[in-house]
């Protein structure tokens with residue numbers, strides 16, 4: 001190794017990047033797909049986890065390897081030290097963005113389902129990936145619909161002041177302005193314009209059209 005290549009990165013000094021002869025392209029060839037990140041963002045209750053699962057199931061049945069990074073789940077382990085203040089949410093997203101980047105480099109179709117309320121945090125994750133490989137999916141579901149669903153009873157607690165800083169109630173959500181895919185949920189009851197399976201199909205069409213389902 002050439003000592004002049006030793007570098008500093010963050011708090012790490014004297015580190016050198018190690019290349020392996022087996023690269024992303026080789027892994028993609030093996031898997032017959034392209035590694036990428038499908039970044040699902042939206043309010044609590046907008047359907048992120050449901051759509052992530054529908055998408056994973058559908059891609060799996062076509063022989064494609066996926067992995068879901070779900071905010072709730074990752075907060076049980078890797079991110080168990082983080083809460084919900086703005087810096088903690090940013091760090092949550094930064095770490096998951098880095099893990100997603102590794103999974104995409106492994107050739108996997110990585111699906112993240114996080115509120116990710118801040119544009120700058122989402123954009124920082126986008127910037128970690130090669131152009132095109134970060135596919136943002138905005139679940140554009142009105143707060144009233146999410147609040148009416150309230151599957152975990154958290155909106156009720158937030159309205160009663162028992163949870164402080166709940167997204168959409170007393171904490172911000174910055175809607176994305178240039179997502180690759182926008183999935184809109186109408187407010188009328190019984191509207192089936194965005195069933196989880198329809199939503200998954202829209203994402204799969206995008207992947208197909210953009211060459212992610214072949215090596």
Ligand SMILES: Nc1ncnc2c1ncn2[C@@H]1O[C@H](COP(=O)(O)OS(=O)(=O)O)[C@@H](OP(=O)(O)O)[C@H]1O
Pocket residue numbers: 043044045048049071072075084088089090092093113114115116117152154163164165166167171
């Ligand atoms: N204060 C507050 N605000 C928002 N959400 C809260 C809060 N406290 C707990 N929860 C639960 O945590 C889930 C969101 O975690 P995320 O990691 O996706 O959030 S973030 O991206 O860091 O903003 C979120 O899950 P989802 O409903 O699946 O989105 C909530 O169940």
Ligand SMILES: Nc1ncnc2c1ncn2[C@@H]1O[C@H](COP(=O)(O)OP(=O)(O)O)[C@@H](O)[C@H]1O
Pocket residue numbers: 042043044045046047048049050051113149151194195196
């Ligand atoms: N497309 C949809 N149409 C109707 N209800 C949905 C849809 N997607 C999710 N749901 C329901 O909404 C609730 C919240 O979904 P969930 O996937 O947990 O959202 P999130 O992960 O964004 O918090 C669940 O009860 C789920 O069954």
